[in-house]
Amino acid sequence: MIRRPRLVATDLDGTFLRSDGTVSARTARVWAALPEQGIETVIVTARPPRWLHDLAHVVGAHGIAICGNGAFVYAVEAREIVEQHCFDPVVLADVMADLRRALPQVLLATETATGPFFEDGWPDPRRETERVVVRAGDDGALLARPVGKLLALAPGRPTEEFLVVVREVVAERGRLAFSGAIGLAEVGPAGVSKATALARWSAERRIAAEEVWAFGDMPNDLPMLEWAGRGIAVANAHQEVLEMADHIAPSNDEDGVAVTTEPLVGDRPTAAGLLGS
Numbered sequence: 001m002i003r004r005p006r007l008v009a010t011d012l013d014g015t016f017l018r019s020d021g022t023v024s025a026r027t028a029r030v031w032a033a034l035p036e037q038g039i040e041t042v043i044v045t046a047r048p049p050r051w052l053h054d055l056a057h058v059v060g061a062h063g064i065a066i067c068g069n070g071a072f073v074y075a076v077e078a079r080e081i082v083e084q085h086c087f088d089p090v091v092l093a094d095v096m097a098d099l100r101r102a103l104p105q106v107l108l109a110t111e112t113a114t115g116p117f118f119e120d121g122w123p124d125p126r127r128e129t130e131r132v133v134v135r136a137g138d139d140g141a142l143l144a145r146p147v148g149k150l151l152a153l154a155p156g157r158p159t160e161e162f163l164v165v166v167r168e169v170v171a172e173r174g175r176l177a178f179s180g181a182i183g184l185a186e187v188g189p190a191g192v193s194k195a196t197a198l199a200r201w202s203a204e205r206r207i208a209a210e211e212v213w214a215f216g217d218m219p220n221d222l223p224m225l226e227w228a229g230r231g232i233a234v235a236n237a238h239q240e241v242l243e244m245a246d247h248i249a250p251s252n253d254e255d256g257v258a259v260t261t262e263p264l265v266g267d268r269p270t271a272a273g274l275l276g277s
Contacts, residue, residue: 002230004264006211007040009198009224010257012047012055013179014217015234018253023058030258031058033265042066042201044194046179046186046220048111048149049074049081050130068111069177069188069220070197071148081113085197086146087189091173095187096139098169099152103162107136107153112145122153148192150174152185159183177220186220195223215249215257217241232260 010016016031018024034041043058043065049072052065056076059065064082067074073083099106109118115130119142124131134141154162159182166185167176174187194216202212210229216222217237225231225245233245234256242248249256 003210005039005213005230006207007042007202007205008034008213008215008261008264009042009044009201009228010215011194011217011221011224012043012045014236014252015215015221016043016058016252016257018255023055024255024258026255027258028058030262030265031060034261035061037265039264040205040207042198044070044198044214044224046177048072048116049076049079049113050115052076053079066194066197066201068148069175069179069186070192070194071111071188072113073197073201084113084146084148085189085192086112086148087150087174089143089147092147092150093139093143095150095170095173096142099166100137102165102169103152103154103157105154105156107155108139108142109151109153110142110145110147111149111151112147114145117142117144148188150187152187153183155183157183179218179220193223194221195227198224199227213261215260217252 031041041060045067046069047067049067059076063075063077065074065076071085072081075082096108107119107122109116109122117132117134119136120133152166163185170176170187174190175193177186209227212228213230213232214224214228215232216225217234219238219240230246232247232249233241234249234252236251249260
């Protein structure tokens with residue numbers, strides 16, 4: 001019999017959200033019911049804080065989400081950063097200079113507590129009003145605020161090849177994460193990950209790792225899934241995640257998080273096959 005959790009944590013895109021970015025009624029209902037059964041919930045995402053505003057209704061009564069792969073703890077409705085874990089600016093300046101030397105075509109951006117800074121030429125599919133555009137190569141402007149995540153693009157370079165180069169350049173000075181965006185490298189401060197953030201969140205509530213279920217789909221979720229007592233991949237997950245998961249849930253479009261946690265709230269008691277029958 002699998003141990004009943006005291007905390008359920010989940011990634012958003014590709015895991016909790018359907019492929020069209022929506023939260024199904026079933027998922028919203030089950031997620032809201034978990035705290036009523038004494039089970040804490042927390043969203044742990046690579047998204048920057050500003051991309052959580054439309055999801056305030058599922059964040060939970062505590063109103064907090066862990067964002068930026070663990071760099072920010074964010075009060076969604078209050079729109080306030082309550083905790084941040086940022087780069088040493090000297091270290092980050094060296095990383096950025098080294099990336100420019102290794103990848104002359106690279107475009108850089110930084111995520112900060114006050115919003116994003118993008119080099120001129122960075123794509124803007126969301127048409128964000130908060131973004132600050134700076135002159136290409138102006139690292140001083142990109143480092144104007146404490147940085148929780150460095151973003152890098154190399155137009156025309158194959159993603160896997162690009163990520164290999166970034167990993168070699170960054171080395172131990174940061175943590176490279178891949179959340180599924182084609183051609184995008186996401187680099188966080190050394191020692192900062194979804195796992196470290198979730199461990200802090202759990203410790204504050206005196207919850208041990210073995211009392212946590214965590215859901216994810218991409219390699220940036222691996223540290224969190226490995227740390228949790230039960231690491232659960234949705235069926236559409238990256239192959240690395242599927243291979244290491246303790247359990248595979250239905251896909252995000254089949255409401256895998258809800259299907260797996262429904263037995264915890266008394267619904268469909270054998271649906272997940274995770275608690276036993």
